[in-house]
Amino acid sequence: MSRSAADALERKRRKLGLLTHQDALLHLPLRYEDETRIMPIARLQPGMSAQVEGEVRAAEVQVRPRRQLVATLTDDTGSLSLRYLNFYPSQRAQLTPGKRWRVLGEVRGGLFGLEMIHPRLVSVEAPLPDRLTPVYPTTQGLQQRTLRGWIRQALATEDLSDTLPDAVRQQWHLLPFADAIRTLHEPPPDADTGALVEHRHPAWQRIKLDELLAQQLALAEARAHRRAQRAPVLPESIDTASLSERLLASLSFTLTAAQQRVVAEIREDLTRPWPMQRLLQGDVGSGKTVVAALAAAHAIAAGGQVALMAPTEILAEQHWLKMHDWLAPLGVRLAWIAGSLGVRQRRAELAAVASGEAQLVVGTQALIQDTVQFANLVLAISDEQHRFGVGQRLALRQKQADHSLTVHQLMMSATPIPRTLAMTAFADLDVSVIDTLPPGRQAIITKLVNNERRLEVMQRIRQAVADGRQAYWVCPLVEESEALQLQTAVDTHATLVAALPDVRIGLLHGRLEASAKAEVMAAFAGGQLDLLVATTVIEVGVDVPNATLMVIEHAERFGLAQLHQLRGRVGRGRAQSVCVLMYQTPLSALARERLRCLHATQDGFAIAQRDLELRGPGELLGVRQSGTELLRFADLVHDDSIVEHARQIAVQLRHDYPEAAQQHLARWARGRADFLKA
Numbered sequence: 001m002s003r004s005a006a007d008a009l010e011r012k013r014r015k016l017g018l019l020t021h022q023d024a025l026l027h028l029p030l031r032y033e034d035e036t037r038i039m040p041i042a043r044l045q046p047g048m049s050a051q052v053e054g055e056v057r058a059a060e061v062q063v064r065p066r067r068q069l070v071a072t073l074t075d076d077t078g079s080l081s082l083r084y085l086n087f088y089p090s091q092r093a094q095l096t097p098g099k100r101w102r103v104l105g106e107v108r109g110g111l112f113g114l115e116m117i118h119p120r121l122v123s124v125e126a127p128l129p130d131r132l133t134p135v136y137p138t139t140q141g142l143q144q145r146t147l148r149g150w151i152r153q154a155l156a157t158e159d160l161s162d163t164l165p166d167a168v169r170q171q172w173h174l175l176p177f178a179d180a181i182r183t184l185h186e187p188p189p190d191a192d193t194g195a196l197v198e199h200r201h202p203a204w205q206r207i208k209l210d211e212l213l214a215q216q217l218a219l220a221e222a223r224a225h226r227r228a229q230r231a232p233v234l235p236e237s238i239d240t241a242s243l244s245e246r247l248l249a250s251l252s253f254t255l256t257a258a259q260q261r262v263v264a265e266i267r268e269d270l271t272r273p274w275p276m277q278r279l280l281q282g283d284v285g286s287g288k289t290v291v292a293a294l295a296a297a298h299a300i301a302a303g304g305q306v307a308l309m310a311p312t313e314i315l316a317e318q319h320w321l322k323m324h325d326w327l328a329p330l331g332v333r334l335a336w337i338a339g340s341l342g343v344r345q346r347r348a349e350l351a352a353v354a355s356g357e358a359q360l361v362v363g364t365q366a367l368i369q370d371t372v373q374f375a376n377l378v379l380a381i382s383d384e385q386h387r388f389g390v391g392q393r394l395a396l397r398q399k400q401a402d403h404s405l406t407v408h409q410l411m412m413s414a415t416p417i418p419r420t421l422a423m424t425a426f427a428d429l430d431v432s433v434i435d436t437l438p439p440g441r442q443a444i445i446t447k448l449v450n451n452e453r454r455l456e457v458m459q460r461i462r463q464a465v466a467d468g469r470q471a472y473w474v475c476p477l478v479e480e481s482e483a484l485q486l487q488t489a490v491d492t493h494a495t496l497v498a499a500l501p502d503v504r505i506g507l508l509h510g511r512l513e514a515s516a517k518a519e520v521m522a523a524f525a526g527g528q529l530d531l532l533v534a535t536t537v538i539e540v541g542v543d544v545p546n547a548t549l550m551v552i553e554h555a556e557r558f559g560l561a562q563l564h565q566l567r568g569r570v571g572r573g574r575a576q577s578v579c580v581l582m583y584q585t586p587l588s589a590l591a592r593e594r595l596r597c598l599h600a601t602q603d604g605f606a607i608a609q610r611d612l613e614l615r616g617p618g619e620l621l622g623v624r625q626s627g628t629e630l631l632r633f634a635d636l637v638h639d640d641s642i643v644e645h646a647r648q649i650a651v652q653l654r655h656d657y658p659e660a661a662q663q664h665l666a667r668w669a670r671g672r673a674d675f676l677k678a
């Protein structure tokens with residue numbers, strides 16, 4: 001082979017990701033061809049891939065409708081046409097009448113009976129293989145023959161010994177690794193090819209399990225690694241108990257059992273010498289904010305500083321107001337750091353944070369920028385953590401003044417994480433779940449309303465306002481252009497102002513100055529506005545319990561999770577709330593499915609599960625995709641039972657067979673475990 005041809009081949013090999021023999025072993029077939037048997041021609045059916053053997057009876061070059069070579073092949077049972085649209089003189093010579101060939105190809109029904117287009121010819125002298133022939137995913141210009149050669153070589157030279165001890169394998173009814181790999185690449189003729197192609201075969205199950213097991217082991221290592229780090233210890237004391245009690249006593253409600261449980265879990269973590277990394281999950285309206293306040297109170301009373309961060313300034317400001325209401329009367333010193341602060345005020349706040357005078361600092365992600373220096377940050381709380389990237393979480397760690405200590409982290413999310421995702425992508429975190437809503441909440445009534453009935457919807461707003469309630473009107477999402485989105489919001493606002501002269505209407509969108517946003521939000525929260533026309537900036541966290549009507553225009557354009565979040569802005573008080581999803585026909589099948597799901601349930605968990613099925617894990621996770629990107633074989637939507645097995649086997653291996661665990665990781669994870677430590 002010439003140098004450049006070899007280089008080209010090497011490039012193709014890299015393109016397929018086949019850098020090592022191990023990679024070649026795990027390059028698994030898409031389907032199989034059966035060359036182990038010869039079919040009687042009479043049994044051929046259109047659509048079938050088959051091998052027949054017979055004698056060439058006739059061959060001619062036809063010129064109409066185009067130049068082509070057509071031969072007739074005959075066996076004891078019947079005849080078949082072989083058709084070559086482009087052909088070489090050598091092929092013509094091969095197909096001279098009287099010669100016998102074995103012929104492989106796909107059968108189709110032609111004008112004059114069955115035919116194969118461009119079938120492969122094999123000498124009748126060649127021994128019949130005793131295994132099915134794999135067909136691999138390939139790239140342009142790379143022949144199956146070449147790929148098969150590489151993979152056969154890998155099968156011959158690689159160590160296929162099992163990483164799982166026999167006892168474990170038998171307990172879980174798993175095929176040996178070597179058998180699984182060989183079955184996948186060279187199945188026996190009687191193998192269930194349907195199960196192989198659909199990845200249901202026990203050989204596939206073993207490979208998926210191995211992959212998920214490697215992931216679980218890597219995550220377990222990441223956790224162990226975290227336990228080896230040091231964090232500020234924040235012990236329970238008279239001070240911590242007293243501040244928490246005073247906060248609880250000042251609330252207008254008592255904590256639900258679920259809230260009490262998660263608060264206890266978090267407190268427990270804070271008393272440990274290793275960093276907490278806890279995900280606090282709770283559906284919209286489940287009351288995560290007060291849990292954050294109690295966590296902060298514990299850390300502050302133990303002498304540390306706490307940062308509370310939100311993804312948007314609107315949400316951060318809401319948190320600030322709430323924390324201020326709750327904690328300032330108890331003597332806690334708060335600082336507010338936002339992009340919109342004036343220079344002098346910002347400098348003063350920064351100084352208070354740097355000196356340690358400010359005990360609770362609230363803001364957006366700007367808090368983890370370099371300019372903010374903390375005196376003694378011990379706990380970082382982030383709301384809606386799925387919007388925080390791994391990089392930002394790392395930056396947070398640098399904020400602890402004693403660099404040998406790692407800050408405790410609490411991440412709050414209203415996006416319910418389906419179990420399989422929780423066990424995989426988030427398995428390096430501890431998870432606390434608030435699984436019940438505060439008492440007295442009524443289910444939100446969700447109505448699907450055709451866009452043409454907007455006058456009725458406006459009437460509904462008038463009525464709600466007359467009853468002393470408030471409402472949101474969410475403007476349509478315009479993904480193509482932010483300017484257009486803004487224009488739509490402005491237009492909608494103008495239309496509603498004209499149509500509803502008795503209603504006090506505010507407008508909130510992403511382009512407003514932060515101070516203007518805060519003003520509008522404060523007016524709505526304070527009841528000086530009845531209706532808030534908004535873009536999706538209100539998606540997260542906004543909490544105005546008197547608002548009982550949510551109208552979402554062009555709901556068909558939004559994603560499931562987003563609609564669930566938006567709907568969660570109502571139903572926060574004791575009054576009956578209604579969410580009106582206005583849609584424009586015709587609806588795509590997917591949009592119809594989303595609206596149907598939202599209409600059918602208010603259970604965020606069920607909605608997330610449906611979202612996972614409709615969209616796949618990548619989108620659901622947003623930035624933090626690391627865990628799932630590593631999966632090539634397993635599928636989190638369909639293989640949830642394997643995920644569960646992998647989790648249990650990982651625990652078993654680490655406990656009883658640590659060497660096997662290391663070998664397994666070495667085979668599967670290679671350099672990837674390090675990445676997960678972030």
Ligand code: ADP
Binds near residue numbers: 290
């Ligand atoms: P989310 O979990 O969506 O952030 P919030 O923390 O904003 O929810 O709480 C939603 C509303 O429920 C707030 O008005 C909050 O004050 C109220 N709330 C929280 N916990 C309770 C409780 N145990 N009993 C009654 N109301 C509560």
Ligand code: MG
Binds near residue numbers: 288289
């Ligand atoms: Mg919230």
